[in-house]
Amino acid sequence: MPLNRDDWYDTSRDLEWTLSYVDPEVAFPTRWSGAQGIPAEAWQAWDEPFRVSYRDYVRIQREKEAGVKAVSNALLRSATYEKLDPAHVAASQLHMGTTCLVEHMAVTMQSRFCRFAPTPRWRNLGVFGMLDETRHTQLDMRFAHNLLRHDQRFDWTQKAFHTNEWGVLAVKNFFDDVMLNADCVEAALATSLTVEHGFTNIQFVALAADAMAAGDINWSNLLFSIQTDEARHAQQGFPTLAVLMEHDPERAQKALDVAFWRSTRLFQNLTGPAMDYYTPLDQRKMSFKEFMLEWIVNHHERVLEDYGLKKPWYWDDFLHSLENGHHAMHIGTWFWRPTLFWRPNAGVSKDERAWLNEKYPTWEENWGVLWDEIIRNVNDGSMEQTLPETLPSLCNLTQLPLGSAASRHDLAPHQLVYRGRLYHFDHAVSKWCFEQDPERYAGHQNIVDRFIDGQILPPDLTGGLAYMGITPEVMGEDVYDYAWAKDYAGTESD
Amino acid sequence: MGPDVHGNVWLREHRDATRLRCADWDAFRDPDAVTYGRYVAQQDDQETYVEGLLEQFEREDHDAALGTEAVALLRRALAPSRYLAHGQQMLSAYLQQLASSSYVANCAAFQTADQLRRVQITACRTTQLRSAHPRAGFATGERQAWEGADDWQPIRRAVELALVEFDWDRAFVVTNLVVKPVADLLTLSELGRQCAEAGARLDALILENLWIDAQRGWRWTAALTRFLLADEANREVLQGHLDELAPLGDAMADSGGRLLATGSGRDAAEISAAVRTRWGALLAEAGLAAAAGPAAGTP
Numbered sequence A: 001m002p003l004n005r006d007d008w009y010d011t012s013r014d015l016e017w018t019l020s021y022v023d024p025e026v027a028f029p030t031r032w033s034g035a036q037g038i039p040a041e042a043w044q045a046w047d048e049p050f051r052v053s054y055r056d057y058v059r060i061q062r063e064k065e066a067g068v069k070a071v072s073n074a075l076l077r078s079a080t081y082e083k084l085d086p087a088h089v090a091a092s093q094l095h096m097g098t099t100c101l102v103e104h105m106a107v108t109m110q111s112r113f114c115r116f117a118p119t120p121r122w123r124n125l126g127v128f129g130m131l132d133e134t135r136h137t138q139l140d141m142r143f144a145h146n147l148l149r150h151d152q153r154f155d156w157t158q159k160a161f162h163t164n165e166w167g168v169l170a171v172k173n174f175f176d177d178v179m180l181n182a183d184c185v186e187a188a189l190a191t192s193l194t195v196e197h198g199f200t201n202i203q204f205v206a207l208a209a210d211a212m213a214a215g216d217i218n219w220s221n222l223l224f225s226i227q228t229d230e231a232r233h234a235q236q237g238f239p240t241l242a243v244l245m246e247h248d249p250e251r252a253q254k255a256l257d258v259a260f261w262r263s264t265r266l267f268q269n270l271t272g273p274a275m276d277y278y279t280p281l282d283q284r285k286m287s288f289k290e291f292m293l294e295w296i297v298n299h300h301e302r303v304l305e306d307y308g309l310k311k312p313w314y315w316d317d318f319l320h321s322l323e324n325g326h327h328a329m330h331i332g333t334w335f336w337r338p339t340l341f342w343r344p345n346a347g348v349s350k351d352e353r354a355w356l357n358e359k360y361p362t363w364e365e366n367w368g369v370l371w372d373e374i375i376r377n378v379n380d381g382s383m384e385q386t387l388p389e390t391l392p393s394l395c396n397l398t399q400l401p402l403g404s405a406a407s408r409h410d411l412a413p414h415q416l417v418y419r420g421r422l423y424h425f426d427h428a429v430s431k432w433c434f435e436q437d438p439e440r441y442a443g444h445q446n447i448v449d450r451f452i453d454g455q456i457l458p459p460d461l462t463g464g465l466a467y468m469g470i471t472p473e474v475m476g477e478d479v480y481d482y483a484w485a486k487d488y489a490g491t492e493s494d
Numbered sequence B: 001m002g003p004d005v006h007g008n009v010w011l012r013e014h015r016d017a018t019r020l021r022c023a024d025w026d027a028f029r030d031p032d033a034v035t036y037g038r039y040v041a042q043q044d045d046q047e048t049y050v051e052g053l054l055e056q057f058e059r060e061d062h063d064a065a066l067g068t069e070a071v072a073l074l075r076r077a078l079a080p081s082r083y084l085a086h087g088q089q090m091l092s093a094y095l096q097q098l099a100s101s102s103y104v105a106n107c108a109a110f111q112t113a114d115q116l117r118r119v120q121i122t123a124c125r126t127t128q129l130r131s132a133h134p135r136a137g138f139a140t141g142e143r144q145a146w147e148g149a150d151d152w153q154p155i156r157r158a159v160e161l162a163l164v165e166f167d168w169d170r171a172f173v174v175t176n177l178v179v180k181p182v183a184d185l186l187t188l189s190e191l192g193r194q195c196a197e198a199g200a201r202l203d204a205l206i207l208e209n210l211w212i213d214a215q216r217g218w219r220w221t222a223a224l225t226r227f228l229l230a231d232e233a234n235r236e237v238l239q240g241h242l243d244e245l246a247p248l249g250d251a252m253a254d255s256g257g258r259l260l261a262t263g264s265g266r267d268a269a270e271i272s273a274a275v276r277t278r279w280g281a282l283l284a285e286a287g288l289a290a291a292a293g294p295a296a297g298t299p
């Protein structure tokens, strides 16, 4: 263009007007904008952290699309997929099933910004975010569609969020909270900043690196390409944080503390097992904890401190959970493997165990003994001892199993009664989150509540599996058919 | 989340309580089958075309040579239209977020992006015109015009009233069957013709290009309306909303005629009549009847 973008950009964002035919409070309800308690003029300080023109956006994104498609087409004709380690494939199925529709939920969250955000600058940037998330949804769908001929589990890319699979419900519950039920300010703090700026790096950078090492160029390429969009639109959260730090810093601190804990728990479920157990040993780049310390603690939290925020009050609990939570989630998901739509890898052969002990000095003491019990049963042929008969008790905040936030030495009941109903939590911090906004969480029934309520019939594991939509062709089973346990045959450790 | 959280109450009230009946919303198909990949590719082509126009007309110093009538028309009708486009952008985004099917929501998402395209192109042209005609008031007086100029008021009023239509079926009717078709007919199609007559050839060509987006928006709108009208019970709902809300569009057509009228081109009555006729034809294509009588008053 003869003009530079910066010549006309200010005019293109000069779009605010004074509504006079309708009540502005009705047209921009604070329940969606989140602007309560913040003076209207304050939003004039909201400045785009990045500038992009529609013209540049469609050009750059077209190139990115062409790049991803070219790689994908080239690989379609090769036999790359057949050569992938099955445990790595499980990681991609877990990712697709739990992420694709989150991308689609994010389209709607961004669209909420386009409609209800308290400044037209943010409403405009939301358009690019909305397009980005549409891209991610469709990329995932196309990727999975191409792999359906290899494995029906890729059907769960689209299907998972239409089922009641317990892990999927936990993911859905979190994103219902921070994307679809959130006002724009809450969504900016919890999703743009905490999830997109902080945690998606684990899923999209760490996992992408592991995928590349595993030879899954197609998936790795897709994850990296998605991350280039995330890194851009995540920044929408910063100007909102700046406005809040000026006018309501307590709200910002609390919202971020809740979102940080909820995200930690979620990614212990989604990414922790994939990184530390499913990825083949020789292809691992960093442990889940190392990645969390580098990206979340050193990078993300430091950025937030520059805005005047404090570390979450439960920092020591967070660090302790970082040593344990995803190991708990892993042994739990492996044990309840018939409730999964992917095939988990136990990942505790002797070599893998040495790696776990090196990365997590308390692993043997906290988790090794539990795996030894499983190993003994596998090698004795007592398979029924390694399988569940009932459903686990779940947290009323995270929807994850009670006891899965730390180690076996930390087990303690965390409960409260609210309006006559007893609620259970997987950690004192989860209980604290609930207490910050009880009405937000109180009305939801977790799977166990539904079980007790008689919604799951017959009231046993079979009924539970049917309720979750688990069918025989996708039902989780040990991905190596217990070959790893032979490491220990005859030389039982204890 | 529990059934009583804000987001769920909003969905029950404004989406699920609709009187529209549809056994399978997911059976709807976008006639253009726009995917993300296709969208960015085709819009990149369109933007490349517009970029070429801007360069070509810059070389011939087109803006400096514009006559008084053209400058006045662009100042009066083109420059403030970025507020209108922003209104349409917000309205389109609402259709996305409450749609009952992703097949519908995706159409509304791309429509939202089309509106941002228009905002930015209008801002770019406004800035160019300011440098060619520094004393004509470009890039300074648009908000005042949008908020205060008589002929913009019925248009702004329609946008504002549309912004508070939160039931999805009413939002769809007021946005995509009333405000958007009338606004696009006026400020893209008719304005383009007036620009051409007044010698503002560059803007005539740009508006013609933006009209391509508007036509795509219309195709899914008509397709969805016909899809819903397959159940006759929906006719009463959609036609009922249209009859109630169409006076907003009529008022837009009337004042829009005055806004766009020029000596070299059409006069106000001709423009209003043309817009009304063309709008009626669009509604007929969608399977609905134009609301009774011109300018039947305002709701």
Ligand SMILES: [Fe+2]
Binding pocket: A103, A106, A132, A133, A136, A226, A230
């Ligand atoms: Fe995304």
Ligand SMILES: [Fe+2]
Binding pocket: A106, A133, A196, A230, A233
């Ligand atoms: Fe995102």
